[in-house]
Amino acid sequence: xxxxxxxxxxxxxxxxxxxxxxxxxxxxxxxxxxxxxxxxxxxxxxxxxxxxxxxxxxxxxxxxxxxxxxxxxxxxxxxxxxxxxxxxxxxxxxxxxxxxxxxxxxxxxxxxxxxxxxxxxxxxxxxxxxxxxxxxxxxxxxxxxxxxxxxxxxxxxxxxxxxxxxxxxxxxxxxxxxxxxxxxxxxxxxxxxxxxxxxxxxxxxxxxxxxxxxxxxxxxxxxxxxxxxxxxxxxxxxxxxxxxxxxxxxxxxxxxxxxxxxxxxxxxxxxxxxxxxxxxxxxxxxxxxxxxxxxxxxxxxxxxxxxxxxxxxxxxxx
Numbered sequence: 063x064x065x066x067x068x069x070x071x072x073x074x075x076x077x078x079x080x081x082x083x084x085x086x087x088x089x090x091x092x093x094x095x096x097x098x099x100x101x102x103x104x105x106x107x108x109x110x111x112x113x114x115x116x117x118x119x120x121x122x123x124x125x126x127x128x129x130x131x132x133x134x135x136x137x138x139x140x141x142x143x144x145x146x147x148x149x150x151x152x153x154x155x156x157x158x159x160x161x162x163x164x165x166x167x168x169x170x171x172x173x174x175x176x177x178x179x180x181x182x183x184x185x186x187x188x189x190x191x192x193x194x195x196x197x198x199x200x201x202x203x204x205x206x207x208x209x210x211x212x213x214x215x216x217x218x219x220x221x222x223x224x225x226x227x228x229x230x231x232x233x234x235x236x237x238x239x240x241x242x243x244x245x246x247x248x249x250x251x252x253x254x255x256x257x258x259x260x261x262x263x264x265x266x267x268x269x270x271x272x273x274x275x276x277x278x279x280x281x282x283x284x285x286x287x288x289x290x291x292x293x294x295x296x297x298x299x300x301x302x303x304x305x306x307x308x309x310x311x312x313x314x315x316x317x318x319x320x321x322x323x324x325x326x327x328x329x330x331x332x333x334x335x336x337x338x339x340x341x342x343x344x345x346x347x348x349x350x351x352x353x354x355x356x357x358x359x360x361x362x363x364x365x366x367x368x369x370x371x372x373x374x375x376x377x378x379x380x
Contacts, residue, residue: 074218
């Protein structure tokens, strides 16, 4: 049984890897092109005195594509942010059981969020950006597709964990983890049946407690916050449709922010300086001048950062 599951997981993973590779290359292309409108706008303002229209809108929409085209890559390479210092002490089969529960939990969340992102894309099919009149629905559709693909990768990882538990004769724990994960995702549907009448403050405290527990049990940060937030919205809004509608639009609206554009561009700048050797040359130049002084290593590092800050206009990220 376990060998059949592993064979199925291997076969299912191949198309996901191809799709993820294409999406990752598109992410790199978008990241490489993002500085161009900003540079043109700066040059136009300083040289001609004319601003390039729609730069903010273009950059904001690129942020949406950048994040959600890269999301499946983070899942397939298992590079999500997670806290594992506690679970490292657990036995291997316990961690595999947790992995099965996480896959059921996060896959259910991604499928629900992806579906409602598609619904938002359909409802906003006539909406467009304010300045350049770029249709919004394709970007919402990308959010939905990305979540579906990530959910599929999650399910493949879960199947592998189930197979590992079956090899260790722990199939009952795998089944229990799957049931608990599904029940948690479906809380907005079955919890109101009991009509406990918790006030919002109590729900908020419970939400924080559950999120902290999930984090310390190694559920990735993005899923911990997303799942608890989704369940909380549905419970607070009294109607699942209202809460899930917010879940469908929130991934898009949270990334349409010009302030966040600086994050990937600083990462790009760091990669360029690392690969080109600029940062090393700055430090070596500072070390030649200041290295012989007492505390020369620290002074050289600060001087190199100061030189880089003078170039990029910001000291803290250096």
